[in-house]
Amino acid sequence: MNLREKKAMQKKEAIMKAAISVFAExxxxxxxxxxxxxxxxxxxxxxxxxxxxxxxLLYQSQVYLLENSLNNIAEIEESDLPAEEKVSQAIxxxxxxxxxxxxxxxxMLSSESILSNExxxxxxxxxxxxxxxxxxxIQEGITQGVFIQADIKIVRNxxxxxxxxxxxxxxxxxxxxxxxxxxxxxxxxMRMVLKTPNDQVES
DNA sequence: CATCGCATAAGAATCATCAA
DNA sequence: TTGATGATTCTTATGCGATG
Numbered sequence: 001m002n003l004r005e006k007k008a009m010q011k012k013e014a015i016m017k018a019a020i021s022v023f024a025e026x027x028x029x030x031x032x033x034x035x036x037x038x039x040x041x042x043x044x045x046x047x048x049x050x051x052x053x054x055x056x057l058l059y060q061s062q063v064y065l066l067e068n069s070l071n072n073i074a075e076i077e078e079s080d081l082p083a084e085e086k087v088s089q090a091i092x093x094x095x096x097x098x099x100x101x102x103x104x105x106x107x108m109l110s111s112e113s114i115l116s117n118e119x120x121x122x123x124x125x126x127x128x129x130x131x132x133x134x135x136x137x138i139q140e141g142i143t144q145g146v147f148i149q150a151d152i153k154i155v156r157n158x159x160x161x162x163x164x165x166x167x168x169x170x171x172x173x174x175x176x177x178x179x180x181x182x183x184x185x186x187x188x189x190m191r192m193v194l195k196t197p198n199d200q201v202e203s
Numbered sequence: 204c205a206t207c208g209c210a211t212a213a214g215a216a217t218c219a220t221c222a223a
Numbered sequence: 224t225t226g227a228t229g230a231t232t233c234t235t236a237t238g239c240g241a242t243g
Contacts, residue, residue, distance in 0.1 A: 011226090032214060046227050048216065 012050050014040055016061040024103025028058060028114055059119045062111060065104050066126040069097060073133040083141040088190050090137055092182035094163050099178045102167045131156060138193065147193040159189050 018039040022031045033044040033054055051057040076090050098105055112120055134156050141147035162185070176184070 008226095033216095034214080043228055044215085045217090045229065049226065054215070 008050070012060070013064070015047060015050055016057070016064050019057050020061050020065070020101065020104035023058065023061075024106060028054075028111070033057075055114060055116070055119075058111060059115055059123075061104065062108050062123055063126065065101055065108070066123065066130065069094065070126060070130055070133070072097065073130060073137075077133055077137060082146070083137065083144050084146045084190070084194065087137045087141055087193070088186045090134065091159060091163065091186040091189055092179075094160075095166060095182035095185055096178055098163060098167055099170055099182075102170070105164070106167055131160070134160065141193060146195060148195055148199055150193050155193055158192065162189060 015036065019031075019036045022036045022039060025031070026035065033047050036057070037044045037047050047057070051060065072093055073090050076086050076093070079086065081089070108123070111123070115123070135152050138147065138150070138152050138155055142149060142152075166185070170178075170181075174181070
């Protein structure tokens with residue numbers, strides 16, 4: 001990727017981030033591309049230079065968020081941390097990202113009706129890919145004997161469900177920083193799968 | 204009251220054109 | 224040549240009075 005392409009990517013990223021927050025504030029239908037453009041002190045013509053149309057902007061924004069999540073978890077998976085630590089990190093990192101880009105993830109829930117089938121299917125594939133990474137991390141813990149013999153799918157959905165529900169109750173003004181909070185939640189969720197001393201004795 | 208037709212507005216998308 | 228502009232055209236939604 002040459003310099004020019006990198007620059008263009010940065011610009012696209014900036015537009016996508018602006019779009020995510022504008023869509024979150026005014027809803028997709030309620031927001032105009034002028035709103036998005038104004039946030040970056042550009043004109044809507046410039047937005048059309050980078051994106052085919054409004055729907056394309058929404059689609060690419062969501063792909064962008066998901067791909068970032070995927071990269072994050074893949075990085076953790078490839079690291080040489082103990083399995084227990086990997087899952088714990090994946091959880092707290094997911095939480096911090098969801099809080100950080102809360103608005104974008106919220107709108108992902110309602111985008112099914114807006115995006116084309118192909119677009120939505122691609123989003124789903126990315127989500128599945130993310131879940132798969134999570135499953136692999138959990139499996140690792142089980143194989144290494146630090147987690148209980150759990151049903152991976154159920155455990156994964158419980159963890160993801162708990163994390164994604166967070167965006168409904170999290171508030172900026174809370175006492176805990178998002179870092180503290182994510183660590184706490186990771187701690188609680190981990191207890192669902194971690195072996196306790198009792199488990200160790202049995203097996 | 205329902206609805207038809209029309210005016211108006213707002214937003215989406217295109218296009219000629221410009222500056223760096 | 225590329226990125227960006229802003230005027231424009233196209234499209235859709237909204238209001239609203241006239242008409243049956």
